[in-house]
Amino acid sequence: MTNSSKGKQEIKRGPITVALIIGAFVAILNETLLNIALSDLINYFNVTPTTVQWLTTGYLLVIGILMPVTALLTGWFTTRQMFLGAMTIFLVGTVLCGFAPNFSFLLAGRVIQAAGSGLILPVMMNTILFIYPPEKRGGAMGLIGLVIMFAPALGPTLSGLIIASLSWRWLFYLVIPLAVFSILFASRFLTNVSEVTKPKVDVFSVVLSTLGFGGLVYGMGSGAEGGWLSLVFLIVGVISLVLFVWRQLVIANPILDFRAFKYPMFTLATIIMILVMVTLFATMILLPLYLQQALLLSSFAAGIVLLPGGLINGMLSPVMGKLFDKFGPRRLVTPGLLIMCVVIWLFSRLTVAETMLYIIILYAALLIGMSMVMMPVSTTGLNQLPKRMYPHGTAIMNTLQQVAGGIGTALFIGIMVSGQQAYLSQSANPKAPSQMLQALVAGMNHAFIVALAVGVVSLLLSLFLKRTIAPDEEG
Structure with missing residues (x-):
């Protein structure tokens, strides 16, 4: 028996999978909780629909920027560091949103939330690939599918119930204990399964990735309402993406290995x-x-x-x-x-x-x-x-x-x-x-x-x- 196979057998897959699923459920549920509350937020903070839409656009923008660098981050940090760090960032953002005194604080909290939740799904999928052999991955990935589809489906209905009887702040208050429980559970049961290789960081690639995917997501998300600015971001995004892909193919340690x-x-x-x-x-x-x-x-x-x-x-x-x-x-x-x-x-x-x-x-x-x-x-x-x-x-x-x-x-x-x-x-x-x-x-x-x-x-x-x-x- 090889060391790798022995190690894989000794890993307790069940508790690790549950820890990951709890965190992913909390993060993904949050993505759709806010949608129905946008009209309430317009009235509460006295802002325009275009302004309040940044709570969604900004969220997608941060996730779009973070996703490409997750492969680099998993080479620098352990499974526990990545997951616990991501959930802690998410928790900080949730607390800031819940107690936000004005719209700027709410938007800042939303961006911090996105920074955490944008890391959680890639960590979960990577870990499942590491701890399950190919012939058993379908069942494990099916559990992930349960979370990915069940959480956003529950979000609008749950949000409607909360908004009907409580204030919009409870959309965040109720998430706080769930995030804390996820962190405590993962601290107890989540073990390191990936190898820390500390690959060389190509700063130029990070810049191109940020401009490329960020510009594309912002340009598409703003649509016609963004006017000429959306078009500028789209053009910058496309050019940066072309340069990003070219650079990943010619450097020794690409951020995304195409x-x-x-x-x-x-x-x-x-x-x-x-x-x-x-x-x-x-x-x-x-x-x-x-x-x-x-x-x-x-x-x-x-x-x-x-x-x-x-x-x-x-x-x-x-x-x-x-x-x-x-x-x-x-x-x-x-x-x-x-x-x-x-x-x-x-x-x-x-x-x-x-x-x-x-x-x-x-x-x-x-x-x-x-x-x-x-x-x-x-x-x-x-x-x-x-x-x-x-x-x-x-x-x-x-x-x-x-x-x-x-x-x-x-x-x-x-x-x-x-x-x-x-x-x-x-x-x-x-x-x-x-x-x-x-x-x-x-x-x-x-x-x-x-x-x-x-x-x-x-x-x-x-x-x-x-x-x-x-x-x-x-x-």
């Missing part, structure tokens, strides 16, 4: 994940708008409509992980994407007269398909990488998914607005409330048709997926 794309299943899985994330974000941004503006539901009612799908997805993720270990990716991913495509096609035919039950069923079906796709695809891609590439593979996937989310949001909102304008331009009475409502739904239908095209491409690509084993784990 040589991971030499492995075909990793490349294929990453492309599918990007396309799926674009499609998912289209639904996540368009459906709440449809529920609140077309069906005229309250924020809390809209959250209730979306909750069953999120709960079903969360419960199915571990099951799909086990099925992945048994059957491999293709038998899950291709049927899952087919289900998603059918549902998105039905979304493209929505009218102003749909029932809540119909939307609940469609959304639940969409997330059932999603549970068959997300973790099996990412696990398939990461399984082909050698161990030294795990931090780079997870960082690349997480970063590109973040960028894909920003692109998807901006793209589909733009398509929706264009569809609205096209409908109203042909209307005899474009200012009539009924016509404006019909225009909104027509614009959403256009956006979902484009989302369907993206989904079909990912469906076709899934036919080429196959089970993989990393080169240094063969034999």
